[in-house]
Amino acid sequence: MAGFFNPLWLLALALLPLVRWLHRWHAPLSSWPVAAIFIWRETSADAAAGETKRKPDPAWRRRAVIVALLVIALAGPYRQSELSDLTVWIDDSLSMYSTENDTTRLALGMNALALELSEETSGPDRVSLRSLTNPGRSQLLHDRRRIAVPDWPPSPSDRTSAGAGTTMDLPPPALLSTDSIHWLVTDSASDAVRQWATRAALARIIQVGKNTENAGVFRLAAGRNLQQSDQVDVLVGVVNQGLRTISRDLQLHDGNRLLGHKPLLLEPGQETYLRFQVPIAPETAALRARMSPPDTLSADDELGLDIRPLQPLPTRLGKNCGEALYRAIDTHPALMLTGKVRPELTIECMTSTAPAGLPVAPADPAPVVSTLPAWLPVAGSAQDISLQKPWIAVTGGSRILFTAAQTETHAPDQKQDTATFDSRLQPALAGADQVLLRAGEVPLVVRRITGEDRPVVVETNIDMTRPAFTRQPEFAAFVAALVDLTVGHHLLEETVSTARNPEASIIAPASIPPGEKHQAMPVAGKTAGSLSTLFLIAALLLLAADTILLWRAQQGAHRA
Amino acid sequence: MDNETVIDEARLRRFARLAAPLLRGHVAQGPGPHAARNRPGPGLEFLDLRNYAPGDDIRHIDWHQSSRRQQPMIRRYRDESAADWFLCLDGSASMISGDGKWTLAAHLTAALAYSLLHAGHRVALIIFANQIAGFCRLGRGAHQLAKLIKLMRAHDPEKFGGTDAMNGSNLGLCQDALSPMANAFIVSDFLTPDAMEKDLKALRARASSLSAIQVFAADEAAVPGRGLATLYDMETGKARRVDLSSQSRAQASATLQRHRKKLQHICRSLAVRWTNCTAGQDWERILLDHLHTAR
Numbered sequence: 001m002a003g004f005f006n007p008l009w010l011l012a013l014a015l016l017p018l019v020r021w022l023h024r025w026h027a028p029l030s031s032w033p034v035a036a037i038f039i040w041r042e043t044s045a046d047a048a049a050g051e052t053k054r055k056p057d058p059a060w061r062r063r064a065v066i067v068a069l070l071v072i073a074l075a076g077p078y079r080q081s082e083l084s085d086l087t088v089w090i091d092d093s094l095s096m097y098s099t100e101n102d103t104t105r106l107a108l109g110m111n112a113l114a115l116e117l118s119e120e121t122s123g124p125d126r127v128s129l130r131s132l133t134n135p136g137r138s139q140l141l142h143d144r145r146r147i148a149v150p151d152w153p154p155s156p157s158d159r160t161s162a163g164a165g166t167t168m169d170l171p172p173p174a175l176l177s178t179d180s181i182h183w184l185v186t187d188s189a190s191d192a193v194r195q196w197a198t199r200a201a202l203a204r205i206i207q208v209g210k211n212t213e214n215a216g217v218f219r220l221a222a223g224r225n226l227q228q229s230d231q232v233d234v235l236v237g238v239v240n241q242g243l244r245t246i247s248r249d250l251q252l253h254d255g256n257r258l259l260g261h262k263p264l265l266l267e268p269g270q271e272t273y274l275r276f277q278v279p280i281a282p283e284t285a286a287l288r289a290r291m292s293p294p295d296t297l298s299a300d301d302e303l304g305l306d307i308r309p310l311q312p313l314p315t316r317l318g319k320n321c322g323e324a325l326y327r328a329i330d331t332h333p334a335l336m337l338t339g340k341v342r343p344e345l346t347i348e349c350m351t352s353t354a355p356a357g358l359p360v361a362p363a364d365p366a367p368v369v370s371t372l373p374a375w376l377p378v379a380g381s382a383q384d385i386s387l388q389k390p391w392i393a394v395t396g397g398s399r400i401l402f403t404a405a406q407t408e409t410h411a412p413d414q415k416q417d418t419a420t421f422d423s424r425l426q427p428a429l430a431g432a433d434q435v436l437l438r439a440g441e442v443p444l445v446v447r448r449i450t451g452e453d454r455p456v457v458v459e460t461n462i463d464m465t466r467p468a469f470t471r472q473p474e475f476a477a478f479v480a481a482l483v484d485l486t487v488g489h490h491l492l493e494e495t496v497s498t499a500r501n502p503e504a505s506i507i508a509p510a511s512i513p514p515g516e517k518h519q520a521m522p523v524a525g526k527t528a529g530s531l532s533t534l535f536l537i538a539a540l541l542l543l544a545a546d547t548i549l550l551w552r553a554q555q556g557a558h559r560a
Numbered sequence: 561m562d563n564e565t566v567i568d569e570a571r572l573r574r575f576a577r578l579a580a581p582l583l584r585g586h587v588a589q590g591p592g593p594h595a596a597r598n599r600p601g602p603g604l605e606f607l608d609l610r611n612y613a614p615g616d617d618i619r620h621i622d623w624h625q626s627s628r629r630q631q632p633m634i635r636r637y638r639d640e641s642a643a644d645w646f647l648c649l650d651g652s653a654s655m656i657s658g659d660g661k662w663t664l665a666a667h668l669t670a671a672l673a674y675s676l677l678h679a680g681h682r683v684a685l686i687i688f689a690n691q692i693a694g695f696c697r698l699g700r701g702a703h704q705l706a707k708l709i710k711l712m713r714a715h716d717p718e719k720f721g722g723t724d725a726m727n728g729s730n731l732g733l734c735q736d737a738l739s740p741m742a743n744a745f746i747v748s749d750f751l752t753p754d755a756m757e758k759d760l761k762a763l764r765a766r767a768s769s770l771s772a773i774q775v776f777a778a779d780e781a782a783v784p785g786r787g788l789a790t791l792y793d794m795e796t797g798k799a800r801r802v803d804l805s806s807q808s809r810a811q812a813s814a815t816l817q818r819h820r821k822k823l824q825h826i827c828r829s830l831a832v833r834w835t836n837c838t839a840g841q842d843w844e845r846i847l848l849d850h851l852h853t854a855r
Contacts, residue, residue, distance in 0.1 A: 031790035032783045035657035036751035037798050039781065039815040040791055043808030057788040058803045553787055 005076030012071040016064045023060035030553055062546050069539035077531040086127045088113060091186035091193050093133055093168060095507040097156050098297035100211055108208040109185035135171045156299050168192050173200035189507045197512045209509045213242035215266055216300030216505035220289045221497030222307050225277060229333040232310055234276040236289045240266035241505040252276050253288040300505045305498050312336035314343040321349035324470035328479040334491035458486045567667055575671055575844050576678035582851035583679050600636040607636045644682045644698050646738050647672055650748030652689035652729040653794040655717045658777020660839035665747045665775045666712050667843040672745055673708045685711055686734045689720035695737060731759035741768040750774050755823040764830045771833040773850060774823060778839050781812035
């Protein structure tokens with residue numbers, strides 16, 4: 001059986017007589033001498049005596065066929081044929097795991113699908129189920145009347161639950177196979193799924209689900225509490241995607257221990273964030289935010305977060321490092337002094353003679369740098385160095401300005417009792433030491449990558465025991481910056497978070513507007529193979545032949 | 561007639577020998593002032609004497625003169641079978657349609673002139689188109705042949721065509737130049753809508769004998785190109801839009817065949833000896849066949 005997608009285009013075939021009429025006035029391209037014109041009298045295309053019509057150029061037939069083929073191609077001819085394959089797209093987004101009378105929508109959809117297939121007396125025997133959110137997941141049914149719900153994953157995948165910070169990655173509707181009939185099982189709660197269903201050539205949509213009320217946790221974030229190193233600040237985002245106001249209790253768990261809870265009252269569509277400050281034990285690995293009691297979609301009532309990156313970094317301090325450095329490390333919220341053999345950060349201090357050219361204040365009689373600390377992390381690489389204040393005092397009366405944009409080195413200005421040096425905060429230089437701070441030609445802070453065992457070593461020549469420096473409030477910040485430089489990231493600013501798309505918590509079904517593809521799609525069990533391309537190719541071939549004939553006629557006329 | 565298409569004289573002589581007995585039967589029999597003069601041949605009027613040659617009829621030996629001159633002498637008589645021939649060659653533009661058509665017509669005319677002159681007849685040439693394009697009076701001998709050839713070579717059929725020609729070949733113009741009771745030979749394609757019927761009738765009434773050789777190009781309906789084209793008459797310039805399909809070519813060929821049969825019918829009814837030939841055929845074979853058929 002054949003038909004047209006846009007049969008109105010066929011009305012353009014009425015223009016064919018116009019093509020013939022136009023060819024009446026077409027002047028012949030060539031003229032030829034003959035011995036006697038009277039022998040061509042019977043074949044003349046001119047109007048003979050008594051006739052009123054002038055015969056058209058016979059090429060009009062060829063061109064009329066071209067026009068007809070183009071018109072038919074525009075009308076979208078198709079040929080229907082019986083199909084043997086049925087592809088059922090299963091909407092396994094988060095909302096499909098909401099329960100209706102203790103049964104998930106996914107199970108309801110599967111049951112409805114099985115019922116529909118069993119009612120089909122004639123149709124495809126080969127049925128394959130495909131995940132809409134993860135087309136790579138498919139299941140081939142050898143017996144279309146036996147569709148078991150447990151065959152499909154009973155809980156939402158990572159794609160549909162956590163990590164769904166972006167929209168769902170659905171298969172392009174235009175790429176659906178034309179050799180198969182396509183059905184869709186959905187609750188039509190997701191706007192993305194509804195739009196996809198509108199554009200896709202679906203023969204049937206099985207819609208399930210009625211519930212509309214749902215609230216969920218969509219964000220959980222934690223960061224270090226800088227005042228109390230054994231506590232973390234927690235941020236929980238919740239949303240009410242239902243149509244009525246809800247009342248819940250939001251609980252924060254540490255494994256089996258309840259760390260805190262807050263009551264919730266959310267208006268329809270309201271989105272809010274709750275803040276907690278909770279203690280964490282050294283062995284705590286994860287936090288879980290949970291809404292109680294659970295609603296129809298329990299999968300979005302809970303969100304877990306790995307907080308191990310927020311645990312203090314075990315640090316070993318060398319014996320010669322002095323009290324000031326010890327205090328600075330001990331009071332660092334992200335560091336924890338330990339006596340382990342293999343800590344995650346090691347600080348060694350050695351005494352050496354100050355390099356020649358190291359600027360010191362004239363008032364200081366001892367031009368000796370007493371310590372040479374080396375900062376050794378177990379892993380990671382430094383990206384940059386960042387301090388909140390632009391300057392830091394190194395020795396009495398002298399100052400070093402950290403300015404990332406400054407590229408010139410200036411001599412110490414003794415009159416102003418201030419020395420300014422190039423900070424040289426440059427990107428890592430492969431295969432060479434990176435000087436992060438220098439005084440004149442003398443490097444003060446150097447980062448070097450030594451190998452896999454000790455990937456990053458930060459060395460400094462700054463005297464870390466001189467009271468004039470250690471008593472300054474910037475000392476602690478300088479030590480923290482060196483630690484950040486060594487471990488490769490900002491320890492004090494570190495946060496961890498997880499989120500899901502708040503729209504994934506919408507479970508209210510909505511109607512799917514009929515799309516163009518649905519109207520054009522023939523009845524289930526048949527497919528429409530478009531024949532437009534064939535007609536278009538035929539028209540182009542004929543056009544090419546007509547052009548060649550025209551060209552040859554012109555060449556012949558020129559030769560004549 | 562180009563130098564390249566000049567006929568070999570040896571071949572002409574051979575043809576003249578073959579055509580001589582055929583031409584005798586071709587000449588109209590009957591009284592009249594058209595007997596040849598001063599040419600030896602069968603006759604009653606004494607012409608002259610000449611020495612005897614082996615093969616001469618001994619009945620014509622003049623014994624009295626042979627005795628006086630001490631050698632055998634033969635009496636010769638004026639040949640009373642010689643006649644006047646008018647060769648009417650169509651020199652219109654249609655004669656150059658197709659390769660070799662004009663060349664064949666010129667060859668036929670030249671060969672006829674040679675054989676007639678060789679047989680002692682007087683020959684005149686009329687080249688006609690929409691006017692008398694060339695005329696050579698009656699004459700005989702090699703000098704006359706040279707004049708005829710020169711006249712044909714000087715003629716260019718292409719000049720006698722186009723829109724200025726207004727009308728095509730006009731055979732009737734030859735009527736005035738034709739001597740009464742002379743013999744006439746027409747070489748033409750006869751491609752006029754009426755197949756020159758009216759002019760043939762007029763000539764037939766004036767001439768004692770009339771022959772017609774119709775010369776066609778290899779394919780008069782062969783026109784290059786396809787599709788819609790304008791065809792124009794080489795002689796009259798009249799134009800017509802024609803679809804150059806195989807069907808229309810077949811129709812034109814059929815019309816041409818009907819026209820040929822029409823001319824054949826006209827010639828038969830007027831007792832005009834008629835032959836049709838096509839460019840590319842051998843002129844000698846065409847003429848011998850024609851003379852044989854007409855005998």
